[in-house]
Structure formats: C-alpha cells, structure tokens
Amino acid sequence: MNAIVDCNSFYCSCERVFKPELWNKPVVVLSNNDGCIVSRSDEAKKIGVRMAGPYFQAKHVIEKNNVKVFSSNYHLYGDMSMRVMDTLRELVGKENVEVYSVDEAFLNLDKIPFEQLEKFANELKETVEMWTGISVSVGVAPTKVLAKIANHIAKKDKAKTNCVTLLITEEQQRTALQQTRVNEIWGVGGAYANKLINWGITSAWDLRNMPDEWAHTNMGGVVGVRLVKELMGIPSIIMKKELETKKMIATTRMFGRPVTELFELKEAIATYTSRAAEKLRRQHSAANTISVFIVPKEESHSADFHHGASISSHANLESATSFTNELIKPAVRLLDDIFENGRAYKKAGVMLSGLVPDRSIQGNFFSDGSKGVHRFLMSAVDNVNFSMRDDVVKFGASGVNKDWKMRQELRSERYSTRWEELFEVS
DNA sequence: TCTGGGGTCCTAGGACCC
DNA sequence: TCTGGGGTCCTAGGACCC
Numbered sequence: 001m002n003a004i005v006d007c008n009s010f011y012c013s014c015e016r017v018f019k020p021e022l023w024n025k026p027v028v029v030l031s032n033n034d035g036c037i038v039s040r041s042d043e044a045k046k047i048g049v050r051m052a053g054p055y056f057q058a059k060h061v062i063e064k065n066n067v068k069v070f071s072s073n074y075h076l077y078g079d080m081s082m083r084v085m086d087t088l089r090e091l092v093g094k095e096n097v098e099v100y101s102v103d104e105a106f107l108n109l110d111k112i113p114f115e116q117l118e119k120f121a122n123e124l125k126e127t128v129e130m131w132t133g134i135s136v137s138v139g140v141a142p143t144k145v146l147a148k149i150a151n152h153i154a155k156k157d158k159a160k161t162n163c164v165t166l167l168i169t170e171e172q173q174r175t176a177l178q179q180t181r182v183n184e185i186w187g188v189g190g191a192y193a194n195k196l197i198n199w200g201i202t203s204a205w206d207l208r209n210m211p212d213e214w215a216h217t218n219m220g221g222v223v224g225v226r227l228v229k230e231l232m233g234i235p236s237i238i239m240k241k242e243l244e245t246k247k248m249i250a251t252t253r254m255f256g257r258p259v260t261e262l263f264e265l266k267e268a269i270a271t272y273t274s275r276a277a278e279k280l281r282r283q284h285s286a287a288n289t290i291s292v293f294i295v296p297k298e299e300s301h302s303a304d305f306h307h308g309a310s311i312s313s314h315a316n317l318e319s320a321t322s323f324t325n326e327l328i329k330p331a332v333r334l335l336d337d338i339f340e341n342g343r344a345y346k347k348a349g350v351m352l353s354g355l356v357p358d359r360s361i362q363g364n365f366f367s368d369g370s371k372g373v374h375r376f377l378m379s380a381v382d383n384v385n386f387s388m389r390d391d392v393v394k395f396g397a398s399g400v401n402k403d404w405k406m407r408q409e410l411r412s413e414r415y416s417t418r419w420e421e422l423f424e425v426s
Numbered sequence: 427t428c429t430g431g432g433g434t435c436c437t438a439g440g441a442c443c444c
Numbered sequence: 445t446c447t448g449g450g451g452t453c454c455t456a457g458g459a460c461c462c
Contacts, residue, residue: 031430038430038462056428072430101433101462189460220459223436252431349431406430434461443451 001117001168002235003107003140004147005088005124008155008163010103010134011039014080015070017133018415018423026067030055033254033406034071042158071407075414077102083132091124106144114168121164141167144237145230148186149176149204173233177205187227192219208232245283245355251276252349255404258297260344265294266332267399272350273331274398277324280352281378286320288354290327292334295347310347311338320356323374327352328397 007013011029016022026043030036037058040049047065049058055069062069081102088105089097096108112120121138128136137158139151146167153176154165167173183193185204195218201207208231215224226236251272259265269292280287291314298309313334321327331350413421 033430035429052429054429059428104462187460191459221436223459246433248433250432254430347430432462434459436459437457439455441452441454443453444449 001109001112001114001140001142002144002147003109003121003124003138004100004144004151005084005105005107005128006137006139006151006155007084007103008135008137009039009041010081011070011072011077012041012044013134014077015068015073015412016041017080018076018412022068026065027070028058028062028067029070029072030410032072032408033256034409035254038072069410071409071411073411073414075417076412079416080132080134084128084134084136087128087131088124091127106147109140117168118164118166121166122162125162125164135163137163137165139165139167141173142233143230143235145186145227146173146176146233149180149184152180152184170233174205177208177231178203180204182207185227185231187223204231245285245357246279247355248351248353249276249279249285249287249355250349250351251279252293252347252351253406254347255345256407257404258344258346259404260342262335262339262341264399264404265335265339265345265348266397267402268348268404269331269335269350270328270395270397271399271402272348273328274324274395276350276352277322277327280322280355281358284358285355286322286358287317287327287352288320288356289314289316289352290330290334291315291351291353292331292338293349293351294335294338294345297344297346313338314351316354320354322358323378324395325374328395332397 009027012027015027015029024043025041026047026049027041028037028044028049029039031038034055036052036054037049038052040051044067047061047067049061049067061067084103085097085099085105088107092107092109096111098106098108100106107124109117109120117140121140125136125138128134137151137154139147139149139154141147141150150165150167154161154163167176180203182188182196182202182204183190185207188196188207196202196207199218201210208228210228212225212228215228216222218224219227229236253268253272255268259268273290291312293310293312295310315330315334317326317330413423415421415423
C-alpha cells in the first residue's frame, strides 16, 4: 500500500505556527516578486480567492475581507518542511519515505497489516500535527495515482473525513473514481482534460475503463498506459530513491522592475550563476553546458504569457566545472551575445546541464594546477553562506545594491533559521 | 501599473554511421 | 541502370507536477 501525506495550505500553515492569532482567519501567501497567490487558507478559499491568480486581481477581495497577506519566506518553509519529513521518517522508517515536493511525501506502507491501515493513517496525521504544528491530509491506496485521489477526497470535506481517506477496497475505489472528474486526476493536465471531455470521457472511472492501446495512442504513449493501470490499482509508477541527483539545474527570476542596463543584467546573471553553482556543488555535480536567457518586457495580455519569447544562448564548456568563477565568465559572455541595447527586460535565468559527478571531471591538459585552491575556496564560501542561510560572501560581479531584485514587501520573520529573528515569548 | 520558479519524463525527427 | 535497412545520439518541444 501507498500513502501520500500532503500538508494543508502549507505556506499558510507555516505562517500560522508562529502567529496563532491567525488561526481561523483568512491568510494567503504570494509567490516570488509578490506576483501570484500560491497558498490559501480554507477561510481565504471560501471567500473566493483564486489559486495561482495574480495578486493584483485579487487585491480587492483581499482588502475587503481583511485577508492577511505574506510574501513567501522560503527560509521558514524549507525548515518546517524538514521537520515534517523527519517526523514521517521517524514513523515509517526513512527507506519508506519518498519526498515528492516541499509539502508532500509518498510513504510505502507494505509492512502495515491491512486491518490496521486506517488506525495507522490517523496516527500519522495526529503525530505530524503534534510534533510540527502543521496539519496534513493522508490518502491511502494501492497505487500512487489512487492515493492522490484519496488525498484529494480527504481534503475536499475535512469535517467528514478528518483529513484521512482510504481507497483500499474495490468498492471504495469505484465510488471514488466515479465521483472524480478527469481534470482532478494526478497526471491529467489542462490539455488532456480538454481532449478527454471532448471524447466524452468525463470521470476517472471512464478513463480507468479505457483499453491500453487507446491510452497509448491518445495519452502520450507509455505515460498514458501507466496512468490507466494506476487507476485500475496496478502499481506502475515506482517509488524513487531519495537523494537522486538532478539532471538540470536552473535559477531564474523576474525582476522587481524592468531592467534596461547591461551592467544590471550582468549583476543579475552573475548572482543567478552563483546560486546555480551552489546547487550544483551541493549535489556534488559539475556542469558541461551553461545557458543564459533573458525575457524582454512585452505588452502581452494573452493567457499564455508564461511562454513569452525568451532569448537564449548556450555554451559547451571546455571541461565540466562547478566553480562559480569558471561559470560566471561564460555566462556573462553569453549575455553579451544576446543583449540588445534599448530594450527593457523583465526576467533572466541561468541553466546548467550536462551534469556529471564531481569526481569524474575530465582532466584538462591546460589547467594550471590551481583546482585544489579553487575547491577549497568554494567549499569555504558555501559553508559560510549555508550556516547563515544567506549570501554573506559573494563574487563582486553579483553587485551590491541589486536594485533589480524582486519585490518581497510582506515577508514574515525567519523564526527558525536566523538568531536575530527568533520567535519571542513574553 | 501589476501574472513564480523550479523540475521531470517522453516522443518525434534529424544527423550520422555502417 | 540503380539508391536499403537498421541502429544510435542529440535536440526541441510538449505535457505534466507542485
């Protein structure tokens, strides 16, 4: 059996742990740059604040209803996430936990006897809440896709389910699938949902009963076949081992205001490159390819503004590296290639790919033997920055003023990761 | 005025090889 | 005169997730 444990309104819950006066009050958390709404408390949902909607559009409703608004505080959420995941590891053993995102984890419950599953699921929920202050929903089923559906049902009617739902008998599964719309299935996004509905396939139960060959031709090949199997209760998406290394690393940001000056873009690219290189070193990888992109500010009102025309260029490095200084140089060169004077830009990013393990970096005939020094310097910089959880030490190219930085006007204190912002009890 | 920031997997098609 | 049949690797792009 599989379980998925999903934190309820995670970012909002994190804020509430340290602000009990917000209990039962409407709360929302914004994305970077205070752009979109990415987390809503139940009270905010009831008022009609839309998920992922632009903040400025919801501002009216928010002010009228006295909704408390926060900018995202990733120091806090990251730390709270670790506490939740550690609790789960403690309860089911760390080899049975697959962290799926900052607020969700799949658990392997094969060792729990069938008749004890319900009690166990309830205990999981109670314990996480007691130890971390974060409330969670639990879905239990033979496959991941069914567990996700169970979780969805648990969340929909919290009073009835107490945030725990099991789909472990065929009867339970049939009823649940019949009342689940195709667009609510994990793995069916907007594009497929539209197609399915046009074909008259509207419930998860309808989709479950489609033949393999049909799924193969119409739903993206093997992906579709796996999805239908999972709906039938046949496990087809396997648990991933933890700590798998990433195959691509990206750091991209919107700017707080349109940027027109090359020197500012250079600062931004240098900053993002430093951040990406840090992520690279954390997983002991080195990159063979670096690419840089910038997005011009355009008056685009279309629904798919996300796919705005970005201008990019990439370079293959002479040899794989994870050293910030060796990455900043080509990054800035690439920027020079694509920058156009007189244009305003709203976003930029750096991507590292062709990742290989740090150890297997190919020797370079022409290297001057200073690699050891670089490695030492990099790890010293990482240690200082990690212990402070901030960029205390950085490269000059990153700039100091960073006038272009994103807006984050409503951030709460970093209670659990900064001494000077520690939670106080008086 | 004002719309995030990461990632993954899969497929199709072109280049190239023998 | 006549122009195969495999295979691999890479890239771009589509779809999805939170």
